[in-house]
Amino acid sequence: MSDDMPDFSNVKGGSSSTATKIYVVVAGDSLSKIAKREYGNANEWKLIFEANKDILKDPDKIYPGQKLKIPPK
Amino acid sequence: MKTRILFTLLVSAALALAACGKKEAPKTAPTQAPTSAPAPSSAPAGIAVSGVTAGKAIGADKKVTAPTEAFATGDTMYVSIDTTGSGNAKLDAKWTYRKGDKVAVVKEETMTINATGPATNEFHVSKPDGWPAGDYEVEVMLDGKPAGSKKLTVK
Numbered sequence: 001m002s003d004d005m006p007d008f009s010n011v012k013g014g015s016s017s018t019a020t021k022i023y024v025v026v027a028g029d030s031l032s033k034i035a036k037r038e039y040g041n042a043n044e045w046k047l048i049f050e051a052n053k054d055i056l057k058d059p060d061k062i063y064p065g066q067k068l069k070i071p072p073k
Numbered sequence: 074m075k076t077r078i079l080f081t082l083l084v085s086a087a088l089a090l091a092a093c094g095k096k097e098a099p100k101t102a103p104t105q106a107p108t109s110a111p112a113p114s115s116a117p118a119g120i121a122v123s124g125v126t127a128g129k130a131i132g133a134d135k136k137v138t139a140p141t142e143a144f145a146t147g148d149t150m151y152v153s154i155d156t157t158g159s160g161n162a163k164l165d166a167k168w169t170y171r172k173g174d175k176v177a178v179v180k181e182e183t184m185t186i187n188a189t190g191p192a193t194n195e196f197h198v199s200k201p202d203g204w205p206a207g208d209y210e211v212e213v214m215l216d217g218k219p220a221g222s223k224k225l226t227v228k
Contacts, residue, residue, distance in 0.1 A: 005177045006170065006205040011198055013180045015166070018135050019192035022161065022185040069187065 020051070021070040025062050038070050047071055120162040120188055124155040125213050125221035135193040144227045146203040152211045152223060154194045161187050165214040166196035172207055179209065 015021075016038070023034060031045035039047070049059045051071045056062065128137030129148050137153045144150055152166055164186065168179040180198045196211075209225040 005172060005175060008170065008177060008179045008200070010202065011168075011180045011200050013168075013182045013196065013198045015164075015182050015184045015194065015196045016135060017184065017186050017192060017194040019156075019186040019188040019194065022187055024185075 016072070018072050020072065023068045023070050025064050025066040025068060027064045029062060029064075031059050031062065034068070034070070039073050044073065047073065120156050120158040120160055120186075120215065122154055122213065122215050122220035123157050123191075124153075125223060126153045126155075127151065127211065127223040127225060128153070131195050131197075135195045137195075142223055142225050144204065144225060146206065146227055148204070148227075149197050149199040150204075150209070150211070150225060151195055151197045152213065154196075154213055154221070156186070156188060156192050156194065156215075157190075159189050161185060163216050164194055164196075164220075165217070167212045167214070168198050169210050169212070170205070170207060171210065 014037075021038070023038070025034075031048050032042040035045040035048055036042040038044075045059065048068060048070060049056060051069045055066065056068075062068070126137045126140050127142050128140045128151050129144065130138045131151050131153060132138050135153055136155075137151055150168070154164060154166075156162070156164075162185070163183060165181065165183050167181045170177045170179050182196045182198075184194065184196075186192060186194060204227040206227050209227060210222055211225065212222040213220045
């Protein structure tokens, strides 16, 4: 980028939906981290766990590549 | 003679029982249908973007509360995208800054949705030290195809 263009490296972004979002787990994720990112509150991880009980038996065991349903808050 | 009548009755009874047995066959067919029924529902029925709106704030329904394309330096910029249809779809928002013929990418965000009907989706961006004044644009894509855009200004 040329010198006279502003620096946008600190821009923060996010998204939400009234529909269920699909989130693909990446290495290092936990339900708390995902809840913090999606809802702004790590304590909301139970919402995600409840919505994915068909594929999650233990909230501490999620794997990269898993597709989790993120229900609208 | 009695033997012949008895034989006829037995054959008739056997045929009637066989016919009864055949009537049960259709019952097994519907039980198989539900197992194949989810296929049509999981097939994408098609999601379309019905509206793109920009603004400074959104409500709980994800819709922009006061549409505008003019922002102040400390504002959070929102773009709200209404969709119709059901199924899975990938929505992208690409925010850019334009200065003369130069373009800088401000932020790119993606989300995949699983809609069961009309939905409203939003992307937002903020800059802790404030937006530089100038011209911006947000382009929305649905499954990689352009679905709308808004030209924005920061003063």
